[in-house]
Amino acid sequence: MISTNSTGEPALRIENLDKYYGTFHALRGINLSVKRGEKIVVCGPSGSGKSTMIRCINRLEQHNGGRIVVLGTELNDDVGNIDEIRREVGMVFQHFNLFPHMTVLENCVISSMIVRKQPRAQAEATARRYLEKVRIPEQALKYPSQLSGGQQQRVAIARALCMQPQIMLFDEPTSALDPEMVSEVLDVMVTLASEGMTMICVTHEMGFARRVADRVLFMDGGEILEEAPPDEFFTSSATSAPDNSCRRCWAIDWKQRSECVTPHAFRHLHD
Amino acid sequence: MVSLLRNQKVHNALLQVLYVGSIAAMVLAGIVIARRNLADQGITSGFDFLFKSTGWDVNFSLLPATANDPYWWYFLIGIINTLFLGSVGLILATIVGTIVGLARTSSNDLARLLGRTYVDIFRNIPLILQVFFWYAIITHLPTPRSAHEAWGFLLTSRGLYIPFPNVGSAAFAAATVAVIAAIVLPAWLGRTSRLAQPIGQRHTIQFAAAAAALACSAIILALGRLPDTPLLDFPALQGLNLRGGLRIPPEFATLAIAIAIYGGSYIAEIVRGGFKSVGTGQVEAALSLGLSPWRVFTLVRLPLALRAMLPILANQYVWLMKATTMGIAVGLTDFFMIVALTINHSGQTLEAIGILMAGFLAINLSLAAVFNRINKAIALKGNQLRG
Numbered sequence: 001m002i003s004t005n006s007t008g009e010p011a012l013r014i015e016n017l018d019k020y021y022g023t024f025h026a027l028r029g030i031n032l033s034v035k036r037g038e039k040i041v042v043c044g045p046s047g048s049g050k051s052t053m054i055r056c057i058n059r060l061e062q063h064n065g066g067r068i069v070v071l072g073t074e075l076n077d078d079v080g081n082i083d084e085i086r087r088e089v090g091m092v093f094q095h096f097n098l099f100p101h102m103t104v105l106e107n108c109v110i111s112s113m114i115v116r117k118q119p120r121a122q123a124e125a126t127a128r129r130y131l132e133k134v135r136i137p138e139q140a141l142k143y144p145s146q147l148s149g150g151q152q153q154r155v156a157i158a159r160a161l162c163m164q165p166q167i168m169l170f171d172e173p174t175s176a177l178d179p180e181m182v183s184e185v186l187d188v189m190v191t192l193a194s195e196g197m198t199m200i201c202v203t204h205e206m207g208f209a210r211r212v213a214d215r216v217l218f219m220d221g222g223e224i225l226e227e228a229p230p231d232e233f234f235t236s237s238a239t240s241a242p243d244n245s246c247r248r249c250w251a252i253d254w255k256q257r258s259e260c261v262t263p264h265a266f267r268h269l270h271d
Numbered sequence: 272m273v274s275l276l277r278n279q280k281v282h283n284a285l286l287q288v289l290y291v292g293s294i295a296a297m298v299l300a301g302i303v304i305a306r307r308n309l310a311d312q313g314i315t316s317g318f319d320f321l322f323k324s325t326g327w328d329v330n331f332s333l334l335p336a337t338a339n340d341p342y343w344w345y346f347l348i349g350i351i352n353t354l355f356l357g358s359v360g361l362i363l364a365t366i367v368g369t370i371v372g373l374a375r376t377s378s379n380d381l382a383r384l385l386g387r388t389y390v391d392i393f394r395n396i397p398l399i400l401q402v403f404f405w406y407a408i409i410t411h412l413p414t415p416r417s418a419h420e421a422w423g424f425l426l427t428s429r430g431l432y433i434p435f436p437n438v439g440s441a442a443f444a445a446a447t448v449a450v451i452a453a454i455v456l457p458a459w460l461g462r463t464s465r466l467a468q469p470i471g472q473r474h475t476i477q478f479a480a481a482a483a484a485l486a487c488s489a490i491i492l493a494l495g496r497l498p499d500t501p502l503l504d505f506p507a508l509q510g511l512n513l514r515g516g517l518r519i520p521p522e523f524a525t526l527a528i529a530i531a532i533y534g535g536s537y538i539a540e541i542v543r544g545g546f547k548s549v550g551t552g553q554v555e556a557a558l559s560l561g562l563s564p565w566r567v568f569t570l571v572r573l574p575l576a577l578r579a580m581l582p583i584l585a586n587q588y589v590w591l592m593k594a595t596t597m598g599i600a601v602g603l604t605d606f607f608m609i610v611a612l613t614i615n616h617s618g619q620t621l622e623a624i625g626i627l628m629a630g631f632l633a634i635n636l637s638l639a640a641v642f643n644r645i646n647k648a649i650a651l652k653g654n655q656l657r658g
Contacts, residue, residue, distance in 0.1 A: 060555050086561040097556035100651050101574050110570065111560035145651065156556075163560060 009072045011036045011167055011198045012057065018065030019052055019222075026052050028222040029066070036166075039199045041209035041230075044219035050202040053219070054169045057200070058089045071166060087115060090160030094172040096152040098144035104131065104155050105140040108162045116163065123162070130158040134188050150181030154188055161192075168192065170201040210234060305621060320617045321346075327616060329604040331520050342613060349609035350630055356523065356605060357592045357634075360530030364591060367531050368538025375543045386539065393536040399600055401533055406525040406601045415513045425506050425513060431524050432506035435517035442495020449488035456480040522603035526595065534591045541587060545580035546572060578649060585642035589635045606630055 012034040019027035027049050034040055042050045055061040056068060059075060059082050068075040070085045098107050108127035112118045118126070131137045134154035136147075144152055153173055160168060170189065174182045186208050193199055193212040203209065209216050209230055216233040218226040226233065275281055309316050321343040329336050332348045333355060374386035393401070410428050413419065418427040425432035436443070457477035506516030549572050557567040598605035604612075610627040614620050 058559050060559065083561060083563070086559060089559070091556075091559040093552060093556060095552050097550070097552035099553055099557070099571055099575075101578065101649075111562060114566055114570075115561040143651065159556075159560070 009069075010034055011038070011071060012200070013069040014053075014057075014066070015068075016066035017053070017056065017063055017068065019049075019056060019061060019063050026222050027056070027063070030222075030224060032217070032224065034167075034198060034200065036198055037196045038214045039193050039197075039212050040201070040215050040217060041213040042200065042202045042217045042219060043204065043206070043209065044217075044225075048219040049222040050219050051171050052222075054091075054171055054200055054202055057167075057169060058086050058091055060091075087163060088165050089167045089169060090163055090165035091169045092153070092156050092160055092171065092173045094176050096144070096149070096156045096176075098152055098156055098159070100144050103141050103143055104136075104147070107144065107155060108159045111159070112162050112164075126164075127158070127162050130161045131155070133161070133191070134158045135184075148181060149177045150184045153177065153181075153185045157185075157188055157192075167198045167200070170199065170203065172202050172204070174203065174205055206234075309621075314618055316619070316621065318622055320619050320622070323617070325613075325616065327612060329609065330602065331523055331604050342617070345609050345613070346606070346626060346630075349604065349606035350634075352604060352609075353592075353595050353598075353606040353630075354634065356526055356530075356595045356598065356603070359527045360534065360595065361588055361591055363527060363531030364534030364538055367535025369542055371535060371539035372542025372546070375539060376546045390536045390539050393532050394540070398529065398533050398594055399597060402525060402529045402597050402600050405528045405532075406521065409521045409525055409528075415508060418508075418513070425516070427513065428521065429513070429518070430521050431519040432513055432516045433519065434503045434505045436492060437497045437501060437504045438492055438495040439497065442491050446488040446491045446495070449484050449491060453481045453484035453488070456484055520603070522598070522601045525601050526598055526603055526605075529597070530591055530594055534587065534594070537587055537590075538584065541580050541583050542576070544583070545576035548579040549575045574649075578651060581642060581646050581649075585639055585646070588642070589638055592635055592638060593631065 010033045012032070014030055014032040017027050017030040017032075018025070030049075030053060032040075032053075042053070044050050052061055056063045057070060057075075063075075071088055073081050073084055075081060075085055098104075099110070102110065105124065105127055108130065109120065109123040112123045112126060113120060116123075128137060128140065131140055134157055136151055136154055136158075139147060139151060139155070144155065147155065157173075173189070174185050177185060182205070186205060189199070189201070189208065190212055199212075201208075201213075213230050215227060216230050217224050218233075276285075306316065322341050324339045324341055325345055326338050328338050329345065329348060331352060333351050334344075334348050336345070336348055371386045371389050374382040375390070377383060377386075412426050412428045415425075415427045415429055418425045418432075420426075424434070438446070457480055460473065460477050460480055504515045504517075506513050506518075508514075553571050553575065554567055557571045558564075562570065595605050596607035599608040599611055602608070606627065610623045613623045617623070
């Protein structure tokens with residue numbers, strides 16, 4: 001199950017990660033190693049711990065056991081380490097979470113100006129470059145709520161990129177979008193992947209997984225049940241899920257979704 | 272004819288006419304009856320009394336006042352006293368409310384408990400009771416001879432004595448205006464679209480404006496200084512009484528404290544609600560960008576909470592402004608008390624109450640207008656369909 005380690009420190013190493021919400025055991029002994037430049041897609045039914053896992057990586061959730069090492073820095077109670085990791089790890093959320101009281105441009109420059117101490121002119125130049133990259137340079141002076149959902153999510157991606165992170169985390173970036181806006185966001189993510197960004201994406205977009213993922217993880221019940229390159233993952237009808245019926249069904253169901261161009265049509269299947 | 276009455280537009284217009292007409296008739300009848308009753312009692316109505324001298328004193332005034340002054344001057348004194356008490360009360364209440372409100376949203380159990388206890392106690396006791404409570408405490412402070420002293424401040428039953436610059440009252444007023452300008456000007460410069468400079472230059476301009484205004488106030492204070500006196504006048508015991516410094520009368524201190532404590536408990540809830548309304552998503556996004564918790568507070572939580580708080584806060588401020596009328600309970604000559612005394616002495620009830628109502632309307636409508644303006648200036652742009 002453990003991926004082959006290349007030489008040198010991986011971008012991300014998770015060992016025996018445990019997370020509890022009160023008495024609920026949300027993550028059970030997760031092991032994961034991500035090389036630099038690798039793209040990981042995490043899928044699984046809701047409540048399976050996907051989001052919790054990637055939120056642990058930049059300490060939006062505090063883990064209760066095991067180790068997380070990001071870019072050679074261990075994530076622990078050391079505030080300096082947390083800051084260092086958050087500077088290098090960008091995150092895109094399901095609900096965009098743009099700052100509604102700032103323009104698109106201000107959303108993008110704020111962190112590089114304050115955290116990276118860049119002068120405004122330089123931060124703005126960087127921001128405009130990334131806004132161009134996500135194909136909305138003309139919206140720079142608008143406010144988030146004046147944009148469509150797809151545009152907002154692309155701004156959120158640009159905002160995260162402005163910090164020039166080495167790892168990008170995506171927490172269901174297209175789940176809150178209308179179907180016709182999904183592709184504009186996925187296109188940006190595909191471009192980003194082709195440029196060698198290290199990416200960990202929680203997503204239901206199996207077409208995207210097939211296209212860009214180096215590995216697909218299937219999670220349920222707080223565990224990684226299966227981990228394979230997309231070809232293998234989507235073709236083998238077998239699953240290493242334990243033979244208790246429900247989980248096995250889920251795994252097979254998820255694999256079948258990759259055949260579908262817009263998995264949204266299958267929305268009614270889960271929950 | 273019947274079909275005309277069944278027409279919706281005619282129908283509505285007719286109702287309106289009936290409504291306005293009946294109100295006008297009632298007002299007219301009221302005036303006619305009042306005039307006849309007043310005439311029967313031999314009271315002349317009209318506003319001539321405004322120019323007669325009052326013949327009684329006020330115990331607290333920011334303007335020079337003697338018993339020879341006319342009523343209109345006393346009304347002005349009353350309005351200024353109310354405005355002054357209101358501003359001091361509102362500022363103190365805001366400070367108290369912010370601290371308690373933040374304590375209530377804090378992750379510290381003890382702070383939350385203290386904040387909650389505070390709100391529970393002071394929000395649920397009638398204001399007038401609290402006014403009497405503070406008045407009892409303040410008037411039972413030691414006499415001037417055995418006053419509590421700390422850093423030149425004296426606490427006595429005759430009031431609170433504080434060190435005060437030795438300057439003329441006009442110079443002091445001008446310096447106060449300059450200090451207020453030092454606060455308001457940078458805020459305005461930061462928002463106005465008339466200055467299209469990039470943010471960096473704006474900060475310089477804001478800083479320069481604040482510095483200039485503060486320098487102005489320093490110069491005014493230096494020029495307005497009374498000759499041959501030290502810069503600061505400290506209160507000190509002389510014989511049986513205290514001399515020097517500025518005396519804050521017990522009545523004023525009572526009301527300022529009561530409004531601060533009572534208003535603070537309401538404002539604390541408004542502050543708490545404002546911070547609760549900020550989405551965790553925005554806070555998480557800011558944290559994930561590497562911003563420190565303090566920066567997340569100043570850049571994201573506070574600005575968003577403020578937008579949620581302002582409309583309710585304006586409402587609360589208008590309420591507290593009206594609460595200054597409690598001055599009459601302890602004998603502080605605020606606007607309401609001066610009107611009450613005027614009625615006793617001159618008998619011009621309707622006119623005096625009319626002036627009182629118009630005065631409060633003007634004060635509170637201006638307050639609301641200022642807040643609406645600020646609200647509009649910082650309102651979130653767009654249609655607010657977030658997420």
